[in-house]
Amino acid sequence: MNTVLTELAPSAAPPITQKTPAKVRKGSGFWFVVPFLIAFALFLLWPIVSGLWMSLTNQSLTGSGTGFTGLSNYAEALGDAAVWQSLWNTAVFTIATAAPLVVLSFVMAYLVYVGLPGQWLWRMSFFTPYLLPVSVVAALWQWMFQPGFGLINSILTQLGFAEIGFLDQQGVAMFSIVLVTIWWTVGFNFLLYLSALQNIPDHVFEAAQLDGAGPWRRLVSIIVPMVNKTTVMIVMLQILASLKVFEQIYLLTSGGPRGSTRSVLEYIYDVGFSGYRLGYASAISYLFFALIVVVAVVQLRIMNRKEH
């Protein structure tokens, strides 16, 4: 559509008569922003406000009980062992995924950067999982994790090991979800690192080689510092993304066994849409939001200190 309009517009232009640039009024720019602002107000600002209000009521999904209850939802959430467990699980997931997702993506990008020809093939290998819808990822790995004829377990039994209940064994299930998440999402960080590496100017390497720096020395003293900015950004984005984990958990274990993989968002979903307690679910959302803001602010502080 844009093409059509751009091609039509010049020929439709009136003959040059007015030479008043003042035709563009000062205030007219506002109208460009209006469609976005309407959507922004309706689908972002309003839910933020109404959710805050909702968290102060005992509203349920069935419509009953909309009375104001003050901070009692928040008080209940702070005393709810399931809330604390889901926070703990989220923290464990975040640490267990963020570290490998940063380190591994750098290793992958570095290997592709210095490695064999055929970059697109390696790039495609590492990035394709990121393009898969989460339900495809879940179906694939559920099938890989199957007892009996699942790929991993059948290899394990052929090698003489016992089968592992990847998704239904407490303590193992979280590990499996971390594994799936790393496989699924590492491609995104990988691409960011790859483009950062490709931006390192050539003369830096030439200078290093003249100085007789070996590959290891070059990696540690030149490459890692030169992609530092990218690393800081990836760490920030990754931590915030990992804190919001829901879908793969919901699809693979629904938070089980015994709540051992239940993340905060999974719990919010359980409370709000399975337990019908919208008010309480909102309160947990806002506690979690406050926590995310704290994490983000701390990260920004650390990042700023590093840059100066």
Next chain:
Amino acid sequence: MSTQTKIRASRAPKATRAQNQRTSALTIGTSKGWTGGAITALILLALMWVLPILWGVTTSLKSEKDAAGPPLSAPSEGWTLDAYIQVLTKGEIPRWMFNSFFVAVAVTVLTVAISALAAYGFSRTEFRGRKWLFALTIASIMVPGQILIVPLFQQMNSMRLTDTFAGIILPQIVAPMMVFIMKNFFDTIPKELEEAARIDGAGRMRIFMTIIVPLSRPILMAVSIFVFIGAWNNFLWPFIVTNNPDLLTLPVGLATVKNAYGVQYAQSMASAILAALPLMVVFALFQRQIVKGFATSGMGGQ
């Protein structure tokens, strides 16, 4: 974020590639042990990332009986496209695929249109409250949309938009991050280009359509692809807001209509492959723009 360096990078893909090849040769040339190790590690990692997908593909090409058999042995009944034929003719995959396509295209067109207009307004025009509104937009990037599902669902309920396409689409079109990315790009376009058109008497809208849009084609393309990938793969919101099986998008349909095919593993793998296929094609076609787009914006997904 150093948008400047990134935009520069996106404008010089050829130089970057040539430069990269030179550096590779340079690095590899020094130590054989190091190079061998790097290549081995690369191949092993790539195998680990590709094997699950390959296994899904091979399973989808087996008969149901073979699919439930030992995973590492060759199929006794030979390779077959049966699962795909079944899924495409009997299942609901085609309908879900159409829904996904419709939703993703609508979300992409609306998001890019309103975000580009807003970005232009913020970048090139003056009006009262502009800085303040832009600051509000930027601040909202911090809000994790997922925590809004409860109030948003309630709101859709009261607007009678649950179980409608509008209900699936509209909440997805607010993308402050995209406004931010495009505004940064528009800021780099020289103002002189507009002056000439303005002297010719062109209004703001015409300047936007005839000068800004054509100059910004790469970034508009990259943003469109991002939004499309995001909308195509979005699970949580469509999952919350729809119950009607006729409106399910592909990711939701696949995940929630459990046992749609019983324990027919070949068919469930065939559905998964079919669901993944459109984006693979998009990626293969637009690889350069996507990689560039990622580099330019550095935005988060998941």
